[in-house]
Amino acid sequence: MFTILDFTKDDLVAFKVKGKIEKTDYDKLNALLDKNSREYDKQKVYIEIEPEDIEGIEPQALWEDIKTFFKHIKNLDKLAIVGNSSVVEKTAKVSKPFISGEVRFFSDKEAITAREWVKEDNI
DSSP states (O other): OEEEOTTOBTTEEEEEEEEEEOHHHHHHHHHHHHHHHHHOSSEEEEEEEEEEEEEEEOHHHHHHHHHHHHHHGGGEEEEEEEOSOHHHHHHHHHHGGGOSSEEEEEOGGGHHHHHHHHHSOOO
């Protein structure tokens, strides 16, 4: 399940991943990302994720994940990924070459720093 976080606004979409991931989660997320794509040249994304908190992913959701990634990689200004898993950290590193903007991984103890960083404007 994706929970949209309360500091989502303007060009920033912030969400937490927990529980079972379903296609409807991506429907909700894509609505926000698509809206931002129409309103802003670049957008920012903040994700909190811990693999041990994920109870599974529907096959349709996995397909939506892939489509979402490739649809929005060109207009990302910043991507902050927060978690404590080496798998999540490695995923952040592997995605860097494919994303147009900055990608940073933060531990969950650095969540406030991650929020501050992703909200900053690039000059």
